[in-house]
Amino acid sequence: MRDRRGFLRTAGGLALAGASGMLAARYALAGELGPAGLPQGTLESSRLESLPGKVPLIKKSWRPPNFETPVRYFEQAFTPNDAFFVRYHLSNIPRVDAASWRLAIAGDAVERPFELTLEQLKREFEIVELPAVCQCSGNRRGLSDPHVPGVEWGYGAMGNALWRGVRLKDVLARARVRKEALEVVFDGADSGVNTATPDFRKSIPVWKALEESTLLAFEMNAQPLPHWNGYPVRLVVAGWTATYWMKHLAAVTVQTQPLKSFWMNPAYRIPKGKFPLVDRFTTQENETSTPITEMVVNSLITNLDRGATARVNDTVEVRGIAWDGGYGIAWVEVSHDGGETWRSAELDRDLGRYAWRQWRYRFQAQMPGTYTVMARASNRVGATQSFDLIFNPAGYHNNVVQRIDVTVS
């Protein structure tokens, strides 16, 4: 039997078919490397390249390595480890030896500082699993209008994984956190090649550090963490953007004072009051800006790209994912007429409040013409995606509703 949906051809499909000539093939390549709204220089310098242990990903920069996951991998509930995006700020990235690895728990706000080996971490604390989206704060920065400097990400500086590790709160309990504690600071093994470069250190509020969903993870998707994703142990701050998910974790410091660091201020800040967010990081706020915290509600169409085509009377399926900062996706509405009318998409299985939710939607392409497909997710605290970019100088929190044209002939 003929699969009607088989008629739907994305630009990538045409390239694979191989019968469409140079123009289609070049078009497909551009689509794989990111959306057309990226800066021209970004599209021209992007390549599909493999880091050791990784499948070909979209190379944004070689050193430090910044590699983006092609959108088609997001058709899966969990993002494969070898396709998971890679993001570093600094170029000196040691290979950490698990046998000699030690995690120091210290600071002026603990009574009993101590050190842990990896074996102790796995043996002496309860092991938990949590499906959660890890998304770079600057995901989609490359679509900012006007463009802003930084790593010019398209849609793929994110992934969903099953994280396995221990609760940070259990480890902190052994160190006996004093009531004066304000922030917990994390340092990883990576650093700048120049000693004058500010070391990448990040802090979170104590209340966030003590949540059930903040983990010291040593596995993702039932495998040890890949080197490029933080081996042997990384922090998981479920619901918050990945800037806090420190890789190659080396030290945890509980402090009575706010962390002063370039990476807390002026980096990773959003203007106050511009985004409808719940979580605040009050010890780092000032009059005009605040650290980025939870992810905004968002969605992504995963099976259509620009240049998608269908034939009259085809059933066109639109598939995608939706996620937020952990309140849970309430519904996803889809339009195939450029936003005139909207219908609810069918939500797939709920994998947990911090995971993304897969969804699907079908429509009949009854007449020839252009069908503009849009998807808009809403969460359980009443937040929804924006139609217009909420501009900010670092290009964070881009959850603008996508528009993808499907040409029906």
Add this chain to the structure above:
Amino acid sequence: MRNILLVLALTAGHAFAADESGIRLKDGPGREIVEGNCVMCHSLDYIQMNSPFLDRKGWEAEVNKMIKTMGAPIGEEDARRIVDYLASRYGK
């Protein structure tokens, strides 16, 4: 100082040398100064990726950030020539 940093950069990034070395910046006065300085801490595709949307003032801010915040040991004269090159070859 610069030589030491360059050696550090090359050893830290040795796994990428083959691929990173394929990056070619546009010809223009000051290109060698850009390559010699910027490559100490990062690959040169950062420049290509961030183009062509920064004006001269924008590139000046980026170069200043690299020197003042990130600690790049670049003198005033080199910094001026780097900004000239970036604004004329990778500016908007």
